[in-house]
Amino acid sequence: MLTNSDPQRSGRAFSRRSFGYITSFSTTFVFLIIPPDSKDGVSAHGLAFALSSTVGFVFDAHPGPYLGLTNMKSRGNGTNQLFAVELDTIKNPQFSYIDENHVGIDVNSMVSINSHTAGYYASNGMFSPLKLASGQPMQVWVDYDGTSHNLSVSLAPYLEHKPQRPLLSSTVNLTSVLANNSFYVGFSSSTGLLKSRHYIIGWSFNTTGKAQPLNYTSLSQVIEDVRPKPQTRSHIPRAIIVLVVTISTVIVLLICAVLYALRKKARNNFEWEIEVGPPSFTYKELVSATKGFSDAMLLGEGGFGKVYKGMLQTSKQNVATKRVSPESRQGMKEFISEIMILGHLRHRNLVQLLGYSRHRNELLLVYDYMPNGSLDRFLHGQDRQDLDWVYRFNIIKGIASGLFYLH
Template identity: 45%
Template sequence: MESQLSTQMLISPMLIIVLILSVHTFAQEDMQFIYNGFQGSINKLHVDGITTIHSNGLLQMTNHSQQLSSHAFYPHPVIFKPSRLSFSTTFVFAMVPQVHNISGHGIVFVISPTTNFQHTLPSQYLGLFNNSTNGRSSNHIVALELDTVQNLEFKDIDSNHVGIDVNSLKSVDAASAAYYSDKERSNKILLLNSGKPMQIWIDYDEVEMLLNVTLAPFRDPKPSKCLLSKHLNLSALLLDTMYIGFSSSTGSEAASNHYILGWSWNQTGKAQNLDPDKLPPLPQNKQQKLLFRNIVFVVLLIVVILALLGIAAALWFLWRKKYRELLEPWEKEYAPHRYTFKDLYVATKGFKNSELLGVGNFGKVYKGILPSTSRQVAVKLVSHDSKRGMKEFVEEISSMTRLRHRNLVQLLSYCRRKGELILVYEYMPNGSLDKILYGKDNKSKLSWSTRFNIIKGVASALLYLHEEWEQVLLHRDVKASNILLDAEMNARLGDFGLARLYDHNNDPRTTYVVGTVGYIAPEVTRTQQPTTSTDVFSFGMFLLEVGCGKRPIGKQSDNDDEDFFLGDWVYDCWKRGEILTASDPTMEDDYQEKKLELVLKLGLLCLHPKAKERPTMRQIVQFFNGSTTLPEIPSDYDIDSCIFFEEG
């Protein structure tokens, strides 16, 4: 009995030692792998969320679903100990947007201590963190983001960048997506959401503690110069065993199909090259094929009907005379940007008053549902301004349909009929800001955080119009009634009826004053020459409007006979050292004093009578982001010289 017991006691430790050695040997064998496509890998990868693997081996991370996450990880942990921290990896990816050049967030390569991401959020959190875990040092996560949505919360540099993330989505280093062409010896821009496959290489040198990231179009050789190079001490960031893989997510609006075509990993040297001929192809756009077939069918059907019906068809067109549009020969090149009058007539139920959303200085706006797509839109009827050529006006409309910014109301299309223009915009379910700001029953929706988010959104939109788009676009009518609110109460700058386009480094051509009383910069009536500074002046009045809850001009109260000028009043409060007394009393204590003071003081700076003394929109955005300190209001500032003019 004692002999048997001794034998069992000897065997048990030996079994433990064997198991430990087996695990260690298994980890060593897993130091490199390669997937030229993921055929048969459904049991060789750890996947969750909306991740799918196609029969041809294509790994699809996201689809057109909204607000969902996806993950795909190598199923076995990888050892990261001293002398085993170096690694080399490469993968081929593609981002195919649902709408051209509009994406739904991005793809992230992740080194994580876990594959359990059930408490994370989609959208801007990319399925990695949530609002409480983002930024925690206990995350032990190192990631590389391929981001196609600029998020100011995380200080993204733009909407098309590659970033190195450590425990947070605020990148420790980032660069706009590009690659170095050895043939041309210059950097070339890459559009991540172009729908085209691209390859990325990530290499870490443990000795130099250097992480290099290189990007290139698919099938191009690896460039000699990397896109990012960052010193990181991974031994202080990673645990002994980690998981490697990918994370992605969709947002609440435009979505994208994110794909991984192949992946290679090595911890003992350079990652094996992927075989381009073995990687799975991207799926064809079935919707386009179906649309083409439908178009061919419709065209053939129309030809047959015209041939058979003849005179009956002509009579039918005469009967539908009320749908007739005006389309001149020069306008045919802009036909893709047009909706038919018939569709807009049906969408608005014949422009009935029951569908009327509002009446402004430049026309009526109706709610509509397009019969072809069931999409909700806002349809605006505008009388054509005879002082401008119709061709020039249509050219500008065509240009503005290319505007793409999350804080702009998207101009979708237009239609022309006789002397009337019909503009079609996105529909904003929460209407205009002024109706909530001045409505007695709606102010409860405007907490301080909502107001500040609206202000930052409008500032971002104006910066895009002034500096970041292909041309300079002056809005010339920034005010609360032209700020629309989407379903999530995000600001959308709209109503471009007075806007002017011109090339960078040129001046706009105009010979008359337009705008709204209280928002027009004083120099405009003298020079009749609007500039970006005139938009800044209007934005300054808008800041005071939102912060104080009062219109720029009018009466202080129903019993007050004296004219009230909001700029004068806030300026007087500032001179007394009591600028916060100008704030909207309906906010009560629901505001941050420093931010509210920033908004009111910045409003006064934007109203400076001298255009050159006003900040630019870029500086304004920097003030809001905290990257630049707001200067003091100058002592020679004289608000009384800000004379307001009526609309021209």
């Protein structure tokens, strides 16, 4: 078992000793994902087969969508020296996932270089989808040719033959990815708000030829032991069952009534951070950058709060910090939307959102600082200037370009 039913947890199983220089390898494994409710197949977040030049990443990796492999700051960093085949059961727009049930090939990041809806190609060439979090065992094959750098991934139901046509095929130079001339191999998984269980039932790995066949007789017994047992019909008198259920229901309702008010606020405040990632800046950093939110650094004030100029002490970068006050008309929903949407926008005519921070009831958004200020200063303010038609037309084109990008 990689992860049990605890929420927001990661679980890993890696080789104790590293392998030498990466050449070719062949591996196959049988896995099982049991969702909280095996009837609807909703699960979080998934598991991954991974190769890494180090196992030190476990100290900084996050659960949830990061599958216990990376975190918000390290994603996409070449120093990760990480390769993974992910089996993901959540659609996360942060990583441009195609759906909530897919297989992906990851290199130094949770943004897959290639992905496909989970399933397999039958002998007649037709694609048959599979539900990863169905509570049913499945088998994966991963083959890598160190000469051609061709990597193929196949998936099939348990006890089915390996499909002739792979689900995914990509060219990946693992020699450049795993640059330390050695690597560790294993598995990682994580849960989110949903409490799922992830199992690796059996595994075979070979660097000198085809992976050895698995012992399906032994694996079937393991699968039988870990899968939820069907409920047997009770012989307890119905009157006793009704009494026990009634008493239990009353107790549960009393407990829920006491805990509801306390937990509701905490749940609303923190659940969303799991989706957008941890804060990009500490409150202390922004206080220092804005000289304690001094009036001398104030750029402007609106219905959503005040905006301050600041300089980050580490990078010496000028930034604009919007301090959303508790009395602001901008609530938590708008705050989250601004992070989710603007955090992914990249356009020369749009102000870049650099990150955010939270402190008690305060919400802070950090943007690129625009030294020239806003357009209305040049058109109507004290800095009003006579702008010729060519200059104004270029401004209009820039605005139109930004609006076109947004739509």
